[in-house]
Amino acid sequence: MKLAVTRTGLDVPEPLRTRLEQDDVVARLVRKDATLWGPDAESEAAVRLGWLDLPATSRSLLASLAELRAELVAEGLDRIVLCGMGGSSLAPEVICRTAGVPLVVLDTTDPGQLLSAMTELERTVVVVSSKSGGTVETESQRRAFVAAFARAGLDERQIGARFVVVTDPGSPLADTASAMGARAVFLADPTVGGRYSALSAFGLVPSALAGADVAALVDDAEQLAERLAEPGNAAMELGAALGAAFHAGRDKLALADAGETPVEGFGDWAEQLIAESTGKEGRGILPVVLESPEAPGSSGPDVLLGLVGAGPSGAGPAVGVTGPLGAQFLGWEYATAVAGRVLGINPFDQPNVTESKENTQAILAAGLPDEQPEATIGAVEIRGTAAVLRGVDLSSHDGLSLTLDALLAAVPPRGYLAVMAYLDRLRDARAAEVRTALAQRTEQAVTFGWGPRFLHSTGQYHKGGPQVGVFLQITGALDEDVPVPDQQYTFGTLQAAQAAGDRKALADRDRPLLHLHLTDRAAGIDQLLTALHC
Numbered sequence: 062m063k064l065a066v067t068r069t070g071l072d073v074p075e076p077l078r079t080r081l082e083q084d085d086v087v088a089r090l091v092r093k094d095a096t097l098w099g100p101d102a103e104s105e106a107a108v109r110l111g112w113l114d115l116p117a118t119s120r121s122l123l124a125s126l127a128e129l130r131a132e133l134v135a136e137g138l139d140r141i142v143l144c145g146m147g148g149s150s151l152a153p154e155v156i157c158r159t160a161g162v163p164l165v166v167l168d169t170t171d172p173g174q175l176l177s178a179m180t181e182l183e184r185t186v187v188v189v190s191s192k193s194g195g196t197v198e199t200e201s202q203r204r205a206f207v208a209a210f211a212r213a214g215l216d217e218r219q220i221g222a223r224f225v226v227v228t229d230p231g232s233p234l235a236d237t238a239s240a241m242g243a244r245a246v247f248l249a250d251p252t253v254g255g256r257y258s259a260l261s262a263f264g265l266v267p268s269a270l271a272g273a274d275v276a277a278l279v280d281d282a283e284q285l286a287e288r289l290a291e292p293g294n295a296a297m298e299l300g301a302a303l304g305a306a307f308h309a310g311r312d313k314l315a316l317a318d319a320g321e322t323p324v325e326g327f328g329d330w331a332e333q334l335i336a337e338s339t340g341k342e343g344r345g346i347l348p349v350v351l352e353s354p355e356a357p358g359s360s361g362p363d364v365l366l367g368l369v370g371a372g373p374s375g376a377g378p379a380v381g382v383t384g385p386l387g388a389q390f391l392g393w394e395y396a397t398a399v400a401g402r403v404l405g406i407n408p409f410d411q412p413n414v415t416e417s418k419e420n421t422q423a424i425l426a427a428g429l430p431d432e433q434p435e436a437t438i439g440a441v442e443i444r445g446t447a448a449v450l451r452g453v454d455l456s457s458h459d460g461l462s463l464t465l466d467a468l469l470a471a472v473p474p475r476g477y478l479a480v481m482a483y484l485d486r487l488r489d490a491r492a493a494e495v496r497t498a499l500a501q502r503t504e505q506a507v508t509f510g511w512g513p514r515f516l517h518s519t520g521q522y523h524k525g526g527p528q529v530g531v532f533l534q535i536t537g538a539l540d541e542d543v544p545v546p547d548q549q550y551t552f553g554t555l556q557a558a559q560a561a562g563d564r565k566a567l568a569d570r571d572r573p574l575l576h577l578h579l580t581d582r583a584a585g586i587d588q589l590l591t592a593l594h595c
């Protein structure tokens with residue numbers, strides 16, 4: 062099956078089509094012309110287009126991956142835990158979900174979620190994936206697993222044999238991998254950025270070790286790669302549609318898995334690709350991951366519905382993309398690069414991501430801020446900016462409902478509300494229902510992200526995109542905490558510092574923000590959902 066793109070209710074205007082043709086974008090992109098995104102982006106683009114070659118170059122990984130998987134299974138090591146953030150874990154999660162094979166993805170600093178991953182150690186192999194090799198979440202998780210294996214009685218050599226590392230050549234993680242005697246190290250192509258790395262070792266290594274058929278993925282991508290030089294190819298059509306929608310004022314892309322598609326959870330991967338690539342210089346396309354094509358938020362004056370796995374069935378505006386997963390990855394990457402050109406931004410940098418990271422480090426050094434709640438209602442402590450809380454009667458018996466009403470009222474027309482939950486996405490999964498409940502009550506887009514994962518995805522858009530966002534941050538009390546080995550802080554402190562660091566980054570931009578801290582997570586989520594449904 063080939064990649065196919067269909068549209069309803071959205072035209073690609075002739076001038077845009079002509080411009081893309083006259084500028085020879087199709088031919089220039091496949092020959093990796095770094096000038097496509099303007100002079101400011103040129104030096105970065107020159108070292109960021111390696112993803113176009115991956116369908117051919119990644120083939121060389123397949124034999125060694127099959128061998129390594131067989132070796133691990135023979136030793137009874139059949140549980141794969143992947144430590145990695147953003148582009149280093151989102152693709153393997155979709156690949157494994159789609160293939161129906163188990164992969165434990167650890168992309169969090171939540172101590173509870175970490176502890177649930179640190180089980181069944183006797184059958185566990187940990188894949189540590191980080192391009193830069195310097196991502197604090199990933200390095201902290203690696204240390205925690207080393208300590209857990211040691212507690213389980215493994216010696217140094219045995220511990221090393223439980224780790225597989227994926228990183229860029231020369232990164233600090235490459236050095237650590239050899240120092241710890243990691244069982245295998247895969248050095249990835251440094252000319253591929255994190256969110257474009259689905260078909261590289263970052264996507265393939267953990268997925269193959271978990272049992273997914275990654276050869277099929279590469280085959281499917283290669284079939285599309287062969288057509289990418291053709292004018293009007295499907296990926297070009299998708300990029301043109303995203304660009305046309307943006308210029309028509311439809312700068313929210315509501316993404317849903319659709320139809321009989323075997324692709325599962327694609328929206329979470331595409332969300333990072335689109336948000337981090339386009340959300341900068343005060344513009345961008347905001348991906349809104351929907352629970353289903355009919356979920357609230359699938360239509361609106363600023364929305365384009367994007368269906369993965371089926372053509373659009375209604376009047377639109379919508380775009381449907383069908384085809385196998387390998388082709389979907391490559392097609393959306395290509396389309397995002399094209400959309401970047403249409404929007405006039407550099408789709409390969411993430412200039413605002415470091416800000417929250419730096420705030421986090423400063424907070425870890427100085428200590429967590431002491432911010433007293435404005436009110437505590439049941440299991441929910443309420444804090445927030447004046448733009449949300451001014452005039453809200455927090456002493457009222459329905460103070461939480463009134464607060465949420467005020468939050469919704471603060472979202473401007475064509476703006477958005479971002480829910481950011483620094484919780485355990487397994488145990489506190491019901492928190493995601495807050496998105497649907499809020500989206501039912503507003504015309505504006507409502508997104509949901511698990512912290513700190515979203516910091517490596519929509520976090521770029523929040524800070525670098527149009528400043529029309531309103532934010533709901535949810536944090537929760539800890540049942541247990543876990544020290545980060547050889548650091549002065551625990552995972553719980555790191556998680557709290559990440560949340561506080563991001564609050565600071567948003568406050569520095571005067572964005573309206575409501576911070577709800579759940580003193581009892583389950584009770585607090587219940588309370589929130591009740592307040593939203595009444």
Ligand SMILES: O=P(O)(O)OC[C@H]1O[C@](O)(CO)[C@@H](O)[C@@H]1O
Nearest residue numbers: 147148149191192193196255517
């Ligand atoms: O693979 P790394 O270097 O750990 O980075 C993880 C993620 O962090 C970012 O660099 C920035 O948030 C993403 O672009 C990337 O996918």
